[in-house]
Amino acid sequence: MLNFLQKLRFSGSKEKKLADTLYLILGFYPKNISLYKQALRHSSASKEIKKGIKDSNERLEYLGDAVLGAIVAEYLFQLYPFKEEGFLTQMRSRIVNRSQLNQLALKLGLNNLIKSELRGARAGSINGDAFEALIGAIYLDAGHKKTRQFVLERILKVHLDIDEIEHTDTDYKSRLINICQREKKKLVFNLIEEKGKGLHKLFVIQIEIDDQPLVTFQHTSKRRAEQLAAQLALEKV
Numbered sequence: 001m002l003n004f005l006q007k008l009r010f011s012g013s014k015e016k017k018l019a020d021t022l023y024l025i026l027g028f029y030p031k032n033i034s035l036y037k038q039a040l041r042h043s044s045a046s047k048e049i050k051k052g053i054k055d056s057n058e059r060l061e062y063l064g065d066a067v068l069g070a071i072v073a074e075y076l077f078q079l080y081p082f083k084e085e086g087f088l089t090q091m092r093s094r095i096v097n098r099s100q101l102n103q104l105a106l107k108l109g110l111n112n113l114i115k116s117e118l119r120g121a122r123a124g125s126i127n128g129d130a131f132e133a134l135i136g137a138i139y140l141d142a143g144h145k146k147t148r149q150f151v152l153e154r155i156l157k158v159h160l161d162i163d164e165i166e167h168t169d170t171d172y173k174s175r176l177i178n179i180c181q182r183e184k185k186k187l188v189f190n191l192i193e194e195k196g197k198g199l200h201k202l203f204v205i206q207i208e209i210d211d212q213p214l215v216t217f218q219h220t221s222k223r224r225a226e227q228l229a230a231q232l233a234l235e236k237v
Contacts, residue, residue, distance in 0.1 A: 018113070025108050026150060032141045035060070039133035042116035042126050043200070057133035058200070058220070064136030067144075068096055071151045079162070094165050095156075098224050099231065101128030107159050110134065125219065125228065172230035176207075179237065186210050189226050193218075205229045209237070 015033045022036055023029050030036050043056035072095050076088050094100065105111060105127035114130050139147045156162070173189075180187035186209065193204040195218070203222040207214045207229050214236060217229035 021109075021113065025110075025154075026138065027154060028142065028146070030137075030141055035137040035141050036134070039064075039137040040110065040113045040115060040130055042114060042118065042130070044117035045115040054200075057130060060133035060136035060140075061129050062136070063139065064132035064134065065096075067139045067147060068132060068135045068151065071148050072096055072156075075152060075156060090171070091166065093171065094168065095160065098125050098128045098219075098228055100160075101125075101131045104128075104155060104159055105131040125224070172227050172234055176230045176233055176237070179234075180209060189229070191222065192216070207233045209233070 015037075018036070019029055019033055022033075038055060039057050039060045041055065041057050043054050043058060046054040046056035048054050069092065072092050073088070076091050076095075080088060080091075102125060108131070110130050111127050114126060116126055118126060135147060135151070138150055177187060179185075188208040188211075190206045190208060191203060192206045195202040195204065200220075202218045202220060203225045204216060204218040205222070205225040206216045215229050215232040217225050217232060219225035219228060
């Protein structure tokens, strides 16, 4: 009954189609549709609302990253009652790494909803970023309980195989380091540039092997830039 009443709020409006699509993804109708519109708006397609500040999904991405990490951490804590902290940290990293989030976004169809001016290789990790922003939007719109239910029931139990993840190594940086150590190659992760300021800062990481530049990747998170650059490097080596 509640979902039906919430749906009526969008009848005859331009937002009805988005609200219906979100209902299929979330299992409930959004109360504040503007939050979800912002979550699906990349900075390349956003307008400046204040000097240096755009109405993009970057702030929601920041919030969603923290909320998702906490929910996954609690889930793993309960799932593995006798595992040490290191194992739990590694498992959480494998579940919320950028490659995994990009895939989850595609499975949910978020790529068809994202507003962005970037295409092809330039699009980078916008799908995974939008997934985290979606989590942030759900948290603000529906609260922690609803967000937790969405992550557990519609993500972890439907789209992820925890047993497979447990036995899959997605720490690309560590894998690359191990390979280079084994083959006695010199490996360097160089921060060659920092672009922008505040929420719009980008870290540009270049990987060198035996003093030769191999790949370059940029991201708003230095850690993620290193991981994604390492993933590209592994494909080359």
